[in-house]
Amino acid sequence: MAQDRLTKPDRHSGISRRGLERLDLMLLTVEALDLNGGEAMLSMAGQLGFNDLFPNRVELWKRRCYNPLRLACRRGELSEPETDALISLLCALADRLYPMLRQLLSSAEPAQVTAERWGLFQKRLDELIRERLNPRRGGVQKLLDPKEGPALRLQLIHGLAFGAGRGGFDRLKASLMDASA
Numbered sequence: 001m002a003q004d005r006l007t008k009p010d011r012h013s014g015i016s017r018r019g020l021e022r023l024d025l026m027l028l029t030v031e032a033l034d035l036n037g038g039e040a041m042l043s044m045a046g047q048l049g050f051n052d053l054f055p056n057r058v059e060l061w062k063r064r065c066y067n068p069l070r071l072a073c074r075r076g077e078l079s080e081p082e083t084d085a086l087i088s089l090l091c092a093l094a095d096r097l098y099p100m101l102r103q104l105l106s107s108a109e110p111a112q113v114t115a116e117r118w119g120l121f122q123k124r125l126d127e128l129i130r131e132r133l134n135p136r137r138g139g140v141q142k143l144l145d146p147k148e149g150p151a152l153r154l155q156l157i158h159g160l161a162f163g164a165g166r167g168g169f170d171r172l173k174a175s176l177m178d179a180s181a
Contacts, residue, residue, distance in 0.1 A: 015083055017068055019176035021139065022159065023086060024067035028132070029156045030093045032125035033100055037093075044092050050085045069133045069140050087163075087173050094164040101161045122153060 015023070031037030038057060045054040054060040063082055065074045078086070094101065103109065104117055126144060133140045142148045163172035 014080070015078070015173075015176050019178075020066050020078070021069055022156075023083075023090065023176055024064045024070070025143075026090055026156055026159050026163075027064060027086070027093075028128050029125060029153075029160060030090070030097065032121055032128055033097050034093075035124075040093065040096070041089060044096075045085070045089055048085075048088055048092060050089065053082060053085050054089075069137050071132060071134050073134075084169075084173070087176070088169055090160070091163040091168040091172060094160045094168065097160065098164045101157060101164065104157055105161060118150075118153075122150070125153060 027041070030041070034040050041060060042054065042057060045051065045060065054063070062074065063078060063086060064070070065072055066076070066078050067073065104114070104121065106114070109117075126149075129140060129143055133143075135141065135144070143152050159172070159175070162168070162175065
């Protein structure tokens with residue numbers, strides 16, 4: 001089913017610069033939630049039939065470098081098949097991580113347990129942000145800011161949960177195309 005979306009002629013994705021930022025940040029969030037996230041992405045890409053687009057870690061990294069917040073940023077735009085493949089990959093990973101996402105978003109858990117989970121997630125995400133993103137960019141500074149950062153991290157977790165389940169691809173793609181978000 002996801003492959004049907006990828007048979008269209010090569011054209012621009014229609015996702016704005018901000019949408020590309022959010023897409024890559026959600027992939028970075030997956031890596032923060034899953035210590036083997038990079039390998040999980042490659043494995044899932046193979047399961048989804050995207051070996052031609054992402055045959056190895058380097059090709060996947062090249063597609064993610066269209067995020068202007070990255071230390072090494074590529075100019076231009078992703079094609080629609082590339083963008084759709086990344087969104088499909090993200091949705092499949094969100095499905096796999098949904099139990100963890102639900103735990104982070106649950107209000108039924110004791111506050112101390114939730115705070116511990118968020119603390120571990122925040123620490124890992126901050127490490128990845130410092131390692132891979134440009135600290136001089138305003139968006140990166142906001143993510144690392146003790147006051148603004150928690151709300152932005154929550155948005156990333158909500159975005160992943162939004163992309164999980166049936167219809168996740170369409171919901172997530174529509175939200176990434178929304179320039180106001």
